Amino acid sequence: MANPTAFLREEYEKLVEGSLDWKLWVLEGPSAPHTVVNGREMIMLCSNNYLNLTNHPKVKEAAKRAIDRYGAGSGSVRPIAGNMEIHEELELRIARFKRCEAALVYSAGFTANEGLIPQLVDKGDVIISDELNHGSIIDGVRLTKADRMIYGHSDAGELEKALKEARKAEYRRILITTDGVFSMDGDLAPVDEIVELAEEYGAITYVDDAHGEGVLGDGGRGIASHFGVEGRVDIEMGTFSKAFGVMGGYVAGSLDLRLFALNKSRSWLLSASHSPAVTAACVAAIEVLETEPQWVRKLWENTNYFKQELKSLGFDTGISVTPITPVIVGESSVAKRLSERLFGMGIFALPIVFPMVARDKARIRTIMSAGLTREDLDTSLEAFEKAGRELKII
Numbered sequence: 001m002a003n004p005t006a007f008l009r010e011e012y013e014k015l016v017e018g019s020l021d022w023k024l025w026v027l028e029g030p031s032a033p034h035t036v037v038n039g040r041e042m043i044m045l046c047s048n049n050y051l052n053l054t055n056h057p058k059v060k061e062a063a064k065r066a067i068d069r070y071g072a073g074s075g076s077v078r079p080i081a082g083n084m085e086i087h088e089e090l091e092l093r094i095a096r097f098k099r100c101e102a103a104l105v106y107s108a109g110f111t112a113n114e115g116l117i118p119q120l121v122d123k124g125d126v127i128i129s130d131e132l133n134h135g136s137i138i139d140g141v142r143l144t145k146a147d148r149m150i151y152g153h154s155d156a157g158e159l160e161k162a163l164k165e166a167r168k169a170e171y172r173r174i175l176i177t178t179d180g181v182f183s184m185d186g187d188l189a190p191v192d193e194i195v196e197l198a199e200e201y202g203a204i205t206y207v208d209d210a211h212g213e214g215v216l217g218d219g220g221r222g223i224a225s226h227f228g229v230e231g232r233v234d235i236e237m238g239t240f241s242k243a244f245g246v247m248g249g250y251v252a253g254s255l256d257l258r259l260f261a262l263n264k265s266r267s268w269l270l271s272a273s274h275s276p277a278v279t280a281a282c283v284a285a286i287e288v289l290e291t292e293p294q295w296v297r298k299l300w301e302n303t304n305y306f307k308q309e310l311k312s313l314g315f316d317t318g319i320s321v322t323p324i325t326p327v328i329v330g331e332s333s334v335a336k337r338l339s340e341r342l343f344g345m346g347i348f349a350l351p352i353v354f355p356m357v358a359r360d361k362a363r364i365r366t367i368m369s370a371g372l373t374r375e376d377l378d379t380s381l382e383a384f385e386k387a388g389r390e391l392k393i394i
């Protein structure tokens with residue numbers, strides 16, 4: 001009899017042959033600006049821990065206190081016996097922070113997109129999506145019975161064309177979905193233009209603000225605040241796994257949205273609620289953002305310095321306008337060698353290669369943190385310069 005699971009190894013080996021397999025690095029300490037990876041001290045340049053809130057004493061303390069008061073787990077899904085007062089408190093805090101009516105927390109940003117998007121549209125509707133949207137939006141879109149249209153990356157002209165077509169076809173609902181910040185290039189969706197178009201064509205807007213909150217806008221309130229369209233994006237989706245330094249997804253908007261989402265999203269209804277420690281840490285992270293504006297300021301100070309210096313050294317940093325700064329080198333093999341050389345000099349910055357980006361746009365993706373000092377940045381820049389010259393990138 002043939003082995004029915006033989007494909008597991010065969011497919012894995014194909015990935016290895018094409019250098020498309022993931023090799024896992026092991027952090028032997030916290031996710032912090034300085035940490036130990038695979039036994040070596042590193043300056044961290046590829047974590048989403050923008051504000052270093054993973055290590056903020058108030059955030060850690062809140063998690064410890066929550067365990068003492070509420071225990072280690074929630075015991076159930078929210079609609080049955082897993083809805084604790086701290087889950088409700090977190091949602092009120094998010095709504096206040098995002099200056100909207102209500103919010104709903106999901107186990108992750110991924111499950112928010114995957115759980116809610118397919119409920120918003122159905123047969124007879126259409127979803128219009130940026131071609132470079134995150135995989136969790138793509139999976140959410142794949143679960144709908146709605147028609148789909150894809151527009152060129154951040155191209156408001158193409159979006160309008162799609163909206164015209166959608167209007168002509170007399171769809172019941174039109175849903176526009178986009179990432180706010182695109183995580184491979186660090187560029188922004190033109191959310192102001194998208195909102196204008198949506199209002200003109202009667203479409204619903206759904207913006208994934210995973211890399212925008214804690215980073216962009218007034219006090220890190222995100223991309224809607226950055227573009228001055230707060231209150232005009234129908235559904236703002238976010239995550240606690242990046243600048244907030246914890247984990248968990250959410251959607252924020254109207255009270256109607258919250259009630260709809262909690263009654264309809266299968267990833268919410270059928271998956272246990274967050275542990276008290278995680279939930280309390282999220283509440284504390286919002287509180288830190290509201291009361292300690294210095295972290296967002298420091299993030300941008302670091303970002304502006306690092307980006308400018310990389311450019312002055314002659315590196316191609318693409319079209320980034322955020323703390324995600326790619327160093328585009330072209331071929332995958334060069335990106336991999338650059339990453340290895342950096343690792344050898346104590347800099348943890350990983351390559352991003354095809355199929356995540358185009359074949360000729362392989363890169364090292366750096367992500368800035370407010371926890372890095374000027375000295376750390378200069379050490380990193382020296383390493384980039386040395387490795388860049390050795391590999392004839394600059």
Ligand SMILES: Cc1ncc(COP(=O)(O)O)c(C=O)c1O
Pocket residue numbers: 108109110111134136179183208210211239240241247248249
């Ligand atoms: C744009 C975007 N949306 C959603 C997610 C998923 O967020 P989470 O880590 O909370 O599942 C990510 C994380 O990679 C992301 O970059």
